[in-house]
Amino acid sequence: MEECRFETSELQASFMMSTPLWSNSWILCNAADSAGNIQIQHVAGIMYVALPKVEMNQPGNLVDVEVVGDGLFSALSSSLPSGEPPLMVNGAIRDLFVSSGRLIQSQITQGLEVEETKQVVITGHSTGGALAALTALWLLSQPSPPPFRLLCISFGSPLLGNQSLSSSVTRSRLAHKFCHVVSVHDHVPRGNDDRFWPFGTYLFCSDSGGLCLDNADSVRGMFRILNSTGTPNIEEHQRYGHYVSTLSHQFLISRTFRGGRISDNSYEAGVALAVESLGFSNDQPSGVSVKECIETATTISRAPILRSSELAIELGNVVPYRLEIQWYKDSCEASPKKLGYYDNFKNFSNQRELRVNMSRAKLAKFWDGVFEMVEKNELPFDFHLGKKWVYASQFYQLLAEPLDIAYFYKYTYSRTTGHYMKSGNRPKRYEVIDKWWKARGEPHKEKRARTRYASTTQDTCFWAKLEEAKECLDDLTCESSDAQKQTLLRKKIYEFERYSATLVKMKEVSKDVLATNSSYNVWVKKLSEFKSKMSNGVIDESDAMET
């Protein structure tokens, strides 16, 4: 395995077990279980919230996460791609949440008032942990994220939801906020209902140590191995206190490798040690399965990092294509034809246009590829937060979308396909770029008035809107029958007229829009001719407002 110099699943577990998060969480869980109510404690700048476990007579069934009309998890549900089954959770846990959620929230709010903190750990044992996870999900899926960093640590908790929930958590980039501590002998967290699906990081622990797995498939793989080997131990579900105390002091004594021969390759040696940390032997078939499980998990978790560094290089390689379009735009503006690059590209198909079209297509392919990877979660979880990508995509869109619109109206558009802005016609990549740009979280800054026209038109769909307005004006001049339709057309024309005038006035458009022969100027002229032809000034605000 290339580039894989280090096995990290065991290291992650050791790291976690050496931190105070691990022992402090458990101590409070224990207190919550004994007291039977929620416990809150501040330790070293972190607020710990422990939810007590509640005895349940029978395993809950999967139910829709949304209680009708509540919309509690709207942010999570809305990230669901069409066609995927709805988000489902354990009904018993949901009912518990519905009845106690508000109380928990008010307790947290009170706790935050006692001592200001930026870090909150929400934790629980058994069903308390599942409730903690659901509460954390709810806090994280609010329209405005909580004003603190949240981590959820559960101990021996049953699975919470279905596969849709699991992938939705991953897609919303929240998976790393969940750590589920699970004893290899405890049967409760594994359950026996295949419709339940894990999410977040699982810390499997045994008397010899622990290891972390952070993708659902690997966790399920590990469940299968554990199901096929050990006999479920009822006592085990109560032994987390034992694991927490022994494992957090385990580090003081070194662990020797029992398997005899050990590989010189440090990655392989690391995996072999990790296998032993769960009490398996590398010589047994079950140990071999664990080994494969760890290796697969490592490959899966490393792939995004490798892919994103490859992408960075590719991004550099496509820069010349963008510059080519930029240059085309500049030359069009300087040319005596007095047409902007949009009109030039739409109306001509010379050598130059063919070259520019190639660049347009190559850039589109590159960005489509990027967004496909984002969609499939093949890139690091914080990929879209990198300024570099947000700005690069924005620059690309500002320059290239007008050409995509031109291409659309040159070759694809017909009355049946509908306009560019109609859903399905606009390439999806631009919707993602819009979303990234809005989500970049830049503090709102005072916008200075422009003294010159922008280098690129700030509304990248300007030309598409113009094409629609053009059609409206044409229709209005030709047809004369349906009065209702005419009013509608006039309204649309009026709207575009006002919108474009504002844009021009604010200098939010680029020079190419205002080139003497640009289709925008042609339209403006046509409109005023039309207006003067109509003696009573048809396109009139009050008229348009009537509808």
Add this chain to the structure above:
Amino acid sequence: MAFPILTGINDPVTSWSWRASTRAYSTDQYFHKEEEDETVIYAFKPSFSKKDWFAPENMSSFGEIKMNRDHFPCMRSFSKDLDATVNEAFLKNLEVLFSTSFSDSVKTVVDSRRSQRIVFTGHSSGGASAILATVWYLETYFKKQSGVFPEPLCLTFGAPLVGDYVFKHALRREDWSRFFMNFVTRFDIVPRIMLAQKASTNQTLPYALSQLNHTVSIQENDQSTAGFYATVMTDVETAAHEASFGNDKIMFSEENSSHLELSPYRSAGTFVFSTGTRLVSMNNSDAILQILFYASQSTNEQELSQRPYQSIRDHRSYQEMLDSVAMESLHHLPLDGVYVLSDFGLTKHAKKCVHAAFEADKKRVDNQSKIDAKLPRIVAKLTWIEKDYKLRCRTLRKGYYDSFKESNEEEDFIANVIRAELAGSFDEVLVLLKKGQLPDGFEGRSVWINLATRYRRLMEPLDIANYHRFSKNEDTGSYMEKGRPNRYKHAQRLYEHDLLIKAGRTAEEIQASSYGSFFWTEYEELRGKQYEYDEERVKKLEELLEGCIRDKEVDDEHIFLEGSSFRKWWHSLPEHHKRYSPLQERMNYIRDS
């Protein structure tokens, strides 16, 4: 990798330094000086009171504070533009030293030119003082004229960690790291203390410190010491594991780390660990961190119960180390292979972690070779701009700045592609530097500083032209404030640093330097304005241009060509201004092509 200082490890100066360090215990001053032949030794007195380890008024979790850039201009990271962090109490101890005759004493030694070598040494917190005193000496004397001032040597015995990652990085970048040698016995707790959170050892530290003092007898099987030991080691473990992740970003652990405050302190210079039978030296700070953790592990409960006592005792056993361990038995890592670590009781697992730290170093060297292999292509691109593109623009009688800004011709397009490609190359290096994926010395090399300066002077005007061509100053704000790419800021920091070190310019002189970037931005901003309102700025700009031409920041051949927009703008200024302008002569003279 060479260890120049270690060739002298048999040097009697090591045991002499130790002797001086013990004598410093009984000085009523803060330091103790010895001199013999061509060597001067300054040994610093340790303190075992808590306030000298953690400054009482310091509010940060590890008692840390940023170093003052005016006093320690080299102690920072250029890529991150971050000053080094050190323990405030130790820095304060250095300040106390300056209230004594210490700095006068050093000055006398330096001025006398008799000494060939100046040694700073100390045991325990005295070692921390020695480290900071050495840094002070390097910044104050050595930096200015190496070769004239004697090389310092910093020998510490069981010293606590003093500075952070930036501190270590800066020392290595300046190639000063080789002057620092820290002796550490296997279980000594002191080099580990600073890895623990101040709050968690708050109660137990005063007692533990009292136990560390040479002059007090140690309590065996002491509960308080055992508690202190366990607390410190938990945090040492966390720090060691966290360092192991290196640049492998693991989301979950990142999330965990963000919930925790981890010690900023890292080792600097060479560490020489003693196993009781041999010495192992290394200068990879991540590997040192792993050893600090794993060498303390025990194999059974019996050993474990001994550790707290040993961790105190070992702090007091440097004399035994010097007596019993032959300096000949010194091993270097990674050269001699990690097998020598078996003496520390390191398991396979532990060795794996140490090994990974050395592998990361190799990777850094690899990255450097990869970048270096790309240099000829970078140079070729710069040369094309310098020769072909600029020449062509000159024949058109306008400067390359204006030609690029108008961008009418194919060549301008090519220049733009090159601009983007070079930006990519320099950005890539900056990213690697920020992530610590290049050797610390990378950017300190003259070859790099010169290339970055050449790139900045030649290409930044094109970026400024581009910025204003697309009116980004309206969207984003002025170039210097909002738009200037970090690659140029970084290149300028390197250039200024080079002036400070090599040309011996003072900080004030550097502050007053003229830069092309500033000239072009100011010009772009002024050209749209009315002379009457900005008379002063116009005059300043003209002065600035003189400085820029002198420092080769602006190409005077291009800027005064007939077609130059700067020339046209200047001619549009009112007559009364032009008559007294320092540029009048240049503007009236038209160069032949």
